[in-house]
Amino acid sequence: MKTWFVELVPPGWQWVMETIWAVVIAVIVIAIALLSVAIFNWLERKIAGRTQDRLGPHRVGGRFGWLQSPADGIKLLCKEDLVPTEADPILFRLAPYLGLTAAFTVFFVVPFADGWAAQQVNSAAFMALAILGMDVFGTVLAGLSSGSKYSLLGGMRAAAQMVSYEVPLGMCVVIPVMCFGTMDLNVIGEAQSGWFWHWGIFANPFMFVTFFVFLVCATAGCNRAPFDMAEAESELVAGFMTEYSGFRWAAFFMGEYTSMVVICGLGSILFLGGWNGPIPWTEWVWLSEHVHPALGWIGNCCGAIGFLAKIYILIAIMMWARWSLPRLRVDQVMTMCLKYCFPITAAMFLGAMLWMAAFPG
Amino acid sequence: MNWHTIFFLIGAFAACAAAVGMVFSRNMTRMAMLLVGSLGSVALLFFLAGADFVGALQLMVYVGGTLVLIIFGVMMTASGARGGLAARCMNGMLATLAGSSLLLLLLIVSGVLCPMNIDSAYCEAPVGCGGCERGDFGEGGDSAANSTNGTAVASTVDAETRAAQLVAAKRESMRENSEKPFPPTSGALGSALAGVRTDTLAGVDHEHCDAADETCHHTPGTGYMLPFEIVSVHLVVVLLAAAYLARAKKVRAEKQSTTV
Numbered sequence: 001m002k003t004w005f006v007e008l009v010p011p012g013w014q015w016v017m018e019t020i021w022a023v024v025i026a027v028i029v030i031a032i033a034l035l036s037v038a039i040f041n042w043l044e045r046k047i048a049g050r051t052q053d054r055l056g057p058h059r060v061g062g063r064f065g066w067l068q069s070p071a072d073g074i075k076l077l078c079k080e081d082l083v084p085t086e087a088d089p090i091l092f093r094l095a096p097y098l099g100l101t102a103a104f105t106v107f108f109v110v111p112f113a114d115g116w117a118a119q120q121v122n123s124a125a126f127m128a129l130a131i132l133g134m135d136v137f138g139t140v141l142a143g144l145s146s147g148s149k150y151s152l153l154g155g156m157r158a159a160a161q162m163v164s165y166e167v168p169l170g171m172c173v174v175i176p177v178m179c180f181g182t183m184d185l186n187v188i189g190e191a192q193s194g195w196f197w198h199w200g201i202f203a204n205p206f207m208f209v210t211f212f213v214f215l216v217c218a219t220a221g222c223n224r225a226p227f228d229m230a231e232a233e234s235e236l237v238a239g240f241m242t243e244y245s246g247f248r249w250a251a252f253f254m255g256e257y258t259s260m261v262v263i264c265g266l267g268s269i270l271f272l273g274g275w276n277g278p279i280p281w282t283e284w285v286w287l288s289e290h291v292h293p294a295l296g297w298i299g300n301c302c303g304a305i306g307f308l309a310k311i312y313i314l315i316a317i318m319m320w321a322r323w324s325l326p327r328l329r330v331d332q333v334m335t336m337c338l339k340y341c342f343p344i345t346a347a348m349f350l351g352a353m354l355w356m357a358a359f360p361g
Numbered sequence: 362m363n364w365h366t367i368f369f370l371i372g373a374f375a376a377c378a379a380a381v382g383m384v385f386s387r388n389m390t391r392m393a394m395l396l397v398g399s400l401g402s403v404a405l406l407f408f409l410a411g412a413d414f415v416g417a418l419q420l421m422v423y424v425g426g427t428l429v430l431i432i433f434g435v436m437m438t439a440s441g442a443r444g445g446l447a448a449r450c451m452n453g454m455l456a457t458l459a460g461s462s463l464l465l466l467l468l469i470v471s472g473v474l475c476p477m478n479i480d481s482a483y484c485e486a487p488v489g490c491g492g493c494e495r496g497d498f499g500e501g502g503d504s505a506a507n508s509t510n511g512t513a514v515a516s517t518v519d520a521e522t523r524a525a526q527l528v529a530a531k532r533e534s535m536r537e538n539s540e541k542p543f544p545p546t547s548g549a550l551g552s553a554l555a556g557v558r559t560d561t562l563a564g565v566d567h568e569h570c571d572a573a574d575e576t577c578h579h580t581p582g583t584g585y586m587l588p589f590e591i592v593s594v595h596l597v598v599v600l601l602a603a604a605y606l607a608r609a610k611k612v613r614a615e616k617q618s619t620t621v
Contacts, residue, residue: 015363091390122545127417133425137397140432144390156436163429183547 025118029107032308037257038069044319051323079246086147087243095145096244096251099138103258106131110265111186112307113275113300114289124185125177128266129170132221135259136162138252139223143240154239157330158223164337165221171345172214175352176200176270179207185266189274196278201271204359206351211271213344215317218263220333222256225322227333264314265307272310275303369409376402389435393428400424414547556586 006017042057045068049056061067083092108131109124111117121127136159143155179200180188192198201211220227241252268274282288282299289296328336379399386392400423407416468474552558 019364088388088390091394094394121413123414123417123547126421126547127413130417130420130425133421134401136425136429137394137432140429140436141390141394144432144436152436156433159429159433166425184545 041069047319048323076250081246088145091145095141096248099135099255102134106262113303123183125183146243150242168341168345169217175210189269192273193276199273204355206348210348226325264311268310275307277306372402372405553584554589556584558584
């Protein structure tokens, strides 16, 4: 597809087409992520409503209140843009975009289908984790630059939580990397092609447990309930976001949802087969690259849709947990990380290693 | 001039500008953030050079680890968080000394400066011999560098022409490499840490090495196993010490509470 597009023009001008191609792909990826944020905003309220035996938003828009998210967006854009006098003006304005940028940058290495990654990097899983670790700076900077003690304390709590949960999360990523023998996310995804029992989660019992620990750590790493003691919008004063309003607050919100999308995408590639569906139906209807490149392209499209569907299901599970479980105290959050998640992943690591030694191949 | 060059220039400029800004800033928070920018730009330069694993490591260890620690330190020292930082005269002198010696080392290693008492062959080809240097990258660069290595016997006579040849070979290999997709590095790095240097296995052509040239004959089997193990033992010691400190403090606090 890309080579066909680039070769439309004479050789001297191909860099223009390559640039156009790159920009188009970037815009598509960002549009998918931002559209997902809007959909998740609506879905979260709907799931909250249904969990609490309410209807959720239903006044704005049609039958299911689907215009709620655009209405919210317009409301946020119309809000007054405040910068406290105590705040550091440059850093206060910069902070919301740091987390958002870090979350978007991870899409740079995440493949959406076989070969559909911006850069096929040899150490993609490691790089995704490294870039995802950058979004702690947005939180820290928001807390430090607001010039308010509530922000400072909230920022410190949130940063401590995010940094702590990176350790078990990294261990959870190491286990599938060890089982598949590569850090290349594209190769890991392709290794799970076929029926759903080829997925990483069913590779061995230890991977099965690791997936659920991964989901817990991903929820906590995104500062989401039941691990959202640092923010706690309703009871405390929203932690590091205390002084933010309007569009900058929305940027934090978008950053949180984007990092959820990214981390669920990582989990879906590592454990749930990525773009390989539960049933290998694309092979049955000859949507394969071996038959014709165009058919392979259509098959990849179907794979990408399946990949997005898995991300949506994982995020729906996170929302379900959010509205079902009570919030953990700060010390309980840290206990969960250091006394439960980390030892469990370490044991699973050893177990998976022994399993691979006992049943090679 | 292609996109690679443009991104390199952007990254290099950002790294230098952030570093200079860090030195001249007097606000602790801004200094920390400028350091984040500088080290992050260095990671971008690593990505551009095809060393994706090293770049990710740079982000993970320095930006995501060390700098978060520094920022936590800034947060904990409440008065310093938003206040200024005045450097004393002694600090400035020490910093100048450390900085200039690092700069000198960097210039020597990168081959810009060549002190008289160091063999000029070492200066021109910083990583072992010319063949090892880009052993895993391409064939063309290897052969050119190796042929120049063969002439190393007459090093005292025509050092200048040889240096020019080496620079030309390096440039040629770099130009060839810039057109090639970079080979994966993480596997080679992993086996180097486990004790096998795959790059030297592939790249060294022993026939062309001079017998007197020590740098050309380092055995290809030795990787970085020993440094890796030393660092691991060191980390274990640090962990034990940290656990001991935390434990001692807790016991003391309990004693105090019982006496009260």
